Amino acid sequence: MTASPTAIDPAVTGRAAALDWVELSGYPTRRNEAWRYAPHKKLAELSFGPPVALTTSVPDLGDLIPALDGPRIVVVNGVVNTELSTMTGPTGLHLSSLLDARREQPDRLAVHFDRVKSQISDAYMALNIAFGGDGAVVRVDAGATLEVPIHIVDVEVPDETRNASCTGVVIELGAGSSATVVETRIGVGADFGGSNIRTTITIADDASLEHVLLQNVPASHMHLSNIDVTQGANSKFLARSFNLGASYGRVAYRVDLAGSRAHADLSGLFFGFGDQVLDQQINVVHSAKNCTSRQTYRGVLDDASTGIFNGGIDVLPGADGTDAEQSNKNLILSDRAEVNTQPRLEILADEVACKHGATVGQLDESAMYYMRSRGIPAVEARRLLINGFADQVVDEVSIESVRTWINQRLGHDDV
Amino acid sequence: MLHVNNLTAAIGGKQILNDLNLEVGDNEIFGLLGPNGSGKSTFAHALAGRDGYDITGEVTLDGADLLDMEPEARAAAGVFMGFQYPVEIPGVNNMYFLRTALNSVRRARGETEVGARDFLNVSKKAMDLVEMKEDFLYRSVNAGFSGGEKKRNEILQMAIMEPRLAVLDETDSGLDIDALRIVAGGVNALRSPERSMVVITHYQRLLDYIKPDFVHVLVDGRIVKSGDHTLALHLEANGYADFENDLGDASEQSFAGAQS
Known part of the structure; x- marks a missing residue:
């Protein structure tokens, strides 16, 4: 085990507050809409905590990840591996480990971690804030257009302690910039374990981000991911998630369209075999005027797998001129497979165009x-x-x- | 090459084909005409192997028993059906589909598969035949195609598959005159001593372009009249009423027989 969280990070109060949150609010149960189909007993067997140092050698990434031209940050069991990482990139791009960034620029990073109670959605997010030490920070200067994708690779190698590392990813796009970030989550070994990764993204005015999430951890793992996005005016966010691995694979987005005329386009595929449970929890919040959002998700469920699509569109008061669409199509390949699809629309503004549709079919x-x-x-x-x-x-x-x-x-x- | 003996087909207890008998020789084109509901499409699907029919009788192609085969085995044996309503398959690239189809059939016959480059040459020739642009190959199978494009895609597939027996089910329906000319031109170009075709249609119109060797009239699931292409002209002028009246008693008997 590496140093305790108090030693690696000065933001002790934020961590303590997050733990208090767990103490006070407890863990989610089946009664929580967003956690209805999660395997709660199994999740409780995971050991969330500070990073657990790798006891074996670092696995060969080889074909486990896509081959991308460009810089990459590799995080192994919650700690950045500098040997596997290429931190230098084109002009306008700044890459660092989260540990360094929080040490060197605590104020700048604080906005991503010092969350008020209402911003913590559940105990697992709180645990991530409480125990998360390291991870990746991607900053793109205003006006920079990056031609090469940035790759963030998370590798989990759990041991008999059933450890689940809590990792943070921070992506900040300056005004008018444009970038592509690919997050690949993989793991090695047949031991039970997991990962709890929280990504916070800020996209300033007129900036554009394509964010690809490839979740392909082994079937012996559980994977929790939280992607929290705040968009400025005229900004564009393209999210593409591929929720493929894990016995329980959870991909949760909260996208806040906070500046007018921002556009969010989220699409994803979940493809389940065996008894996998693949969970998409999508919340798009329209808080500014004249924003557009699209959610396009497809599920393929074979064997005794379960798919969940819980897609929310919240149009807050004043977000007039909102144009939001949501679609979820599912293909069921076995009579033991199931899919649970649920649209949630809350519209509190005027002149809003909202469409949603879901289908479940066979071949x-x-x-x-x-x-x-x-x-x-x-x-x-x-x-x-x-x-x-x-x-x-x-x-x-x-x-x-x-x-x-x-x-x-x-x-x-x-x- | 094709022998059809006492073919019956029923779906959900409803008798559609009644003791149908037919012989098709090499290098023959025959027109199969008949009113709505007479069983023309069912005949085509019975040959192609669609699920859901109760079928009795005997159908052999070059001596091989088709009725015992899965649809893919029938294709390998040389049967090709041009669909009245070609199915849209979003997400499946037309070229990949065509090459998979051709190579599946070749594999089943123990022939070598066609590589990507050779296939491009094969498909280019077929595309010229039906006046299709290259971008057709890169679109999803029939997805978003116009009615005419779908039917041209059927003829394109036939040109690539080079079947022994082609059954074209209302290939003319929904075509404007230009598309009809292209489709008929494609069919005519594919006439060959090793190939026979059954052209199913409602109208004489298609048979102006594809001149059949024989015309058969199907009413209530059986062939009630056979002749040369002038029979089609007669039908165009007089309709099917003569044959439907002729058949009244016979069809009642066979329905009674099917129920008992």
């Missing part, structure tokens, strides 16, 4: 027959149809090597 029998009549065997036709359904999310990713990696992960051919 299109007429398409199966059509393909088979062309000589394509049933197994292959099924695979083509499933891939075709999933590809419509994959195609939204702008980086080819990321698309290739996802296709390989899903057992697709590259087309």
Whole structure:
């Protein structure tokens, strides 16, 4: 075990407050709408705490992650591994470990961590704030346009302590800047463990961010992620999540459209096998006028897997001229699989256009027959149809090597 | 090449084909005409192997028993059906679909697969035949295609698959005159001594472009009249009323038989 949290970070009060929050509010249960389908007993078996040093050698990342041109920060068991990381990048980009950044610029980072009670959504977020020591910080200067993607890789290698590391990622885009950040979460080993990663993103006026989340930890792990985004006026946020690994994989977004004419476009794919539970909790908050948001999520559930899409659109008073859409389409491949899809719309402003729709279906029998009549065997036709359904999310990713990696992960051919 | 003996097909207890008999020789094109609900599409699907029908009788292609085969095996045996309503498959690239289809059939026949570059040449030739632009290959199968584009895509597939027997189910429906000319031109170009075609249609119009060797009239699930292409002209002028009246008694008997 490395140093205790008090030693590694001066923001003791914030950490203590977060622990107090847990003490006071307790852990979520099935009665919490956002945690209804989570395996609470199993989550309680995880040991959340300060980073646990790796007892084995660092695994070979090789094919576990997409090959990207550009700088990267690799975090292993909650601690930045400088040997695997390339902290230098193009002009206008500043990369550092979270540990260094909080030590050197505590005031600047405080906004991401010193949360008032109402900003903490649940005990796991509080634990992340309380115990999170290290992680990645990405800052992009105003006006900078970054041509290469920034890769943040989180590697979990749990041991018999059932450790789940609490890691922080901070992304700040200056006014008028533009960047792509890929967060890949992987793990090694068959030991039970987990990761609890909290990403806070601020996108200043006129800036644009594509944020790709690749969750592919082993099936023996649980993964909790929280992505908290605040957008300035005329800014653009593109979120693409691929929730693929873990026995319980949770991807939670809270996007605050805080400046007028901001645009948020969130899409994602969850693809479950075995008895995986893949949970998407999406909250888009329109707090400024004339903002647009899109949520486009697809689920494919095989075997006895469970998918959850809980998508919220909150239009706050005064956010007139809001244009929000949400769609969730699901493909169920087995009679033991299930999907729970729920739109939540709360509209407290005027002149609002809000659309939502959800579908749950099985493989299109007429398409199966059509393909088979062309000589394509049933197994292959099924695979083509499933891939075709999933590809419509994959195609939204702008980086080819990321698309290739996802296709390989899903057992697709590259087309 | 194709023998159809006493073919019956029922769906949900409703008899659609009644003891249908048909012989198709090599290098023949025949038109299959009939009123709505006479069983034309069911005949096509019975050959292609669609699920959900109760089928009896015998259908052989070059001696092989088709009725025992899965749809993909029938395709490998040389059956191609041009769909009246081609299915949209969003997310599946047309070229990938076509190449997978061709190579699946070739694999089933023990032939070598066609590589990506060779396939591009094969598909280019087929595209010229139906006057399709290259971007067709990169779109999803039939997704967002116009009615005419879908039917051209069917003929494109036929050109690539090079079937022994093509059954074209109302390939003319929903086509304007230009699209009809293109589709018919494609079909005519694909005539071959090793290939026969069944052209199912409502109207004489298509048969102006694709001149059949024989015309069969299907009413109430059986062939009530056969002749040369002038039979189609007769039907265009007089409709099906003659045949429907002729058949009244016979069809009642067969329905009674099916229920007992």
